[in-house]
Amino acid sequence: MSDIVVRIAARGDGVTASGRHVAFAAPGDVVAEDGSVTAGPHRQVPPCRHFPECGGCQLQHVDDEAYAAYLVERVSGALAQHDLTGDVRAPHLSPPRTRRRATLRAMKAGGRVLLGFNAEKSNRIIDLAECHILRPELFALLDPLRRLLGLLLAPKRTAEIHLTLADQGVDLLLKGVKADGFEAAQGLVDFAGEQGLARLSLDEGVGPEVRWEPQPATATLSGRPVPLPIAAFLQATEDGERALVDSVLEAVGTPATSADLFAGIGTFALALPGRVLAAEAGRGAVLALKRAAPSIAAQHRDLYRRPLMADELNGLDAVVLDPPRSGAEAQVEQLAASTVPRIAYVSCNPATFARDAAVLVSGGYRLDWVRPVGQFRWSTHVELAAAFSR
Numbered sequence: 001m002s003d004i005v006v007r008i009a010a011r012g013d014g015v016t017a018s019g020r021h022v023a024f025a026a027p028g029d030v031v032a033e034d035g036s037v038t039a040g041p042h043r044q045v046p047p048c049r050h051f052p053e054c055g056g057c058q059l060q061h062v063d064d065e066a067y068a069a070y071l072v073e074r075v076s077g078a079l080a081q082h083d084l085t086g087d088v089r090a091p092h093l094s095p096p097r098t099r100r101r102a103t104l105r106a107m108k109a110g111g112r113v114l115l116g117f118n119a120e121k122s123n124r125i126i127d128l129a130e131c132h133i134l135r136p137e138l139f140a141l142l143d144p145l146r147r148l149l150g151l152l153l154a155p156k157r158t159a160e161i162h163l164t165l166a167d168q169g170v171d172l173l174l175k176g177v178k179a180d181g182f183e184a185a186q187g188l189v190d191f192a193g194e195q196g197l198a199r200l201s202l203d204e205g206v207g208p209e210v211r212w213e214p215q216p217a218t219a220t221l222s223g224r225p226v227p228l229p230i231a232a233f234l235q236a237t238e239d240g241e242r243a244l245v246d247s248v249l250e251a252v253g254t255p256a257t258s259a260d261l262f263a264g265i266g267t268f269a270l271a272l273p274g275r276v277l278a279a280e281a282g283r284g285a286v287l288a289l290k291r292a293a294p295s296i297a298a299q300h301r302d303l304y305r306r307p308l309m310a311d312e313l314n315g316l317d318a319v320v321l322d323p324p325r326s327g328a329e330a331q332v333e334q335l336a337a338s339t340v341p342r343i344a345y346v347s348c349n350p351a352t353f354a355r356d357a358a359v360l361v362s363g364g365y366r367l368d369w370v371r372p373v374g375q376f377r378w379s380t381h382v383e384l385a386a387a388f389s390r
C-alpha cells in the first residue's frame with residue numbers, strides 16, 4: 001500500500017502518515033511499498049546546484065507553502081510537548097539572496113582554495129559556485145577571497161570567514177589566517193581597498209585585530225547608526241529583523257517603561273518607545289548601544305547568573321527578551337513571579353522557547369500568539385516572536 005508524506009520532521013526528512021521517515025520527500029509525495037517516491041504538489045526543483053550536499057540549506061526541495069507549514073508545525077509541536085496551545089500565525093519568509101551575515105570555511109587543497117559552507121553533517125567544504133541565500137554583496141567577495149587566501153593560507157590549513165554587511169560595505173573577519181611581514185600586511189590593505197570593504201580584521205587565535213576600517217563600521221537599527229563591534233550579533237536578514245521588530249512592537253504596545261533583555265547592539269531597544277533599560281553580556285555590544293543611544297540605560301550583565309529579579313521588573317510596562325539557543329530559564333522564572341503586564345519573547349529555538357513559555361504560563365501569563373520567522377530560508381533553523389500578557 002502507498003503511504004503519503006504528511007509533514008516534514010525537525011531535521012528535514014519527510015514523514016509519512018504511517019510514520020516512515022523519507023529523506024528529501026515533501027508533503028503530498030507518495031511513497032510506494034518498495035520505497036520509490038512519486039513527487040506531489042509541494043515538491044519543487046531545488047534552485048541551487050549544491051543542494052543537497054551543501055549544509056547551508058536543507059529544504060530547497062519543498063515549495064514555500066510547505067516550508068511555511070514546516071515552520072508552523074515546529075512551533076506548535078514544541079508547544080504541544082509542554083501541553084501548550086497558542087495562535088501560531090502565518091510565518092514571515094525571507095526572500096532568497098537576503099542573508100547579510102554568514103560564516104564560511106576555506107581550505108587550500110591541491111593548489112586551489114575551497115570556500116563555502118560545510119557539507120551537510122560533515123567537515124568537507126562545498127566550494128560555492130552559486131548561492132541562493134547570501135546577499136549578492138557577500139557572494140561577490142568569494143572569488144576575490146579565493147585569490148587572497150591562495151596567497152595567505154598554508155596547504156591543508158582551514159580558515160573561518162565571517163561576513164557581515166555593515167552600512168559601509170562588507171565587514172570581513174578572517175580567523176586562522178596569518179599575514180606576517182610587510183608584503184602580506186600590505187596585500188591585505190590593498191585587497192580591502194580594492195573590494196571596498198567596510199572593515200577587515202584578522203584573528204590569528206588571540207582575538208580580532210583590525211587591519212582596515214577607513215570609517216567606523218556601523219549597522220543602522222531603527223534609523224540609528226550603531227557602532228558595529230567585530231562579530232557582533234545582527235539578525236540574519238534585514239526583512240527578518242523588520243518582521244521581528246514589528247512583532248515585538250505589536251506584543252508590547254506603547255510602553256512608557258520597558259526592558260530589552262539579551263539586547264545585543266539594540267535591535268529592539270532602539271525600536272521601543274518610552275524609557276528603556278537594556279541588559280546584555282557582551283561588553284562591546286553594550287558600549288556600542290550606549291554610544292548610539294545614551295538615553296537607554298544599557299547594563300553589562302550576565303542574565304544567566306544574574307537575571308533581573310522580579311522586584312526589579314515590577315513596575316515596568318513591558319519586557320522584551322531574545323536569548324541565545326539555550327533560552328532564558330533563570331530570567332523567565334523571575335518574569336513569571338513579576339507583575340509585568342506584557343512580554344515579547346523572541347527565540348531562535350522552539351524547544352527552549354516552549355520550555356520557557358510553560359514557566360510563564362504556570363506563573364499566570366497567557367500566550368497570546370506566536371509568529372514564526374524563516375530568515376534562514378530553506379534551512380531547518382526556526383525563529384519566532386511571541387506575545388504574552390497578564
Ligand SMILES: C[S@@+](CC[C@H](N)C(=O)[O-])C[C@H]1O[C@@H](n2cnc3c(N)ncnc32)[C@H](O)[C@@H]1O
Nearest residue numbers: 262263264267280281282302303304322323324
Ligand atoms: C539572539 S542574540 C539577540 C541580540 C539582540 N536582541 C538582537 O536582536 O540583535 C542573543 C544575545 O544574548 C547575548 N547573551 C548571551 N548570553 C548572555 C547572558 N548570559 N546574559 C546576557 N546576554 C547574553 C548575546 O551576546 C547576544 O547579543
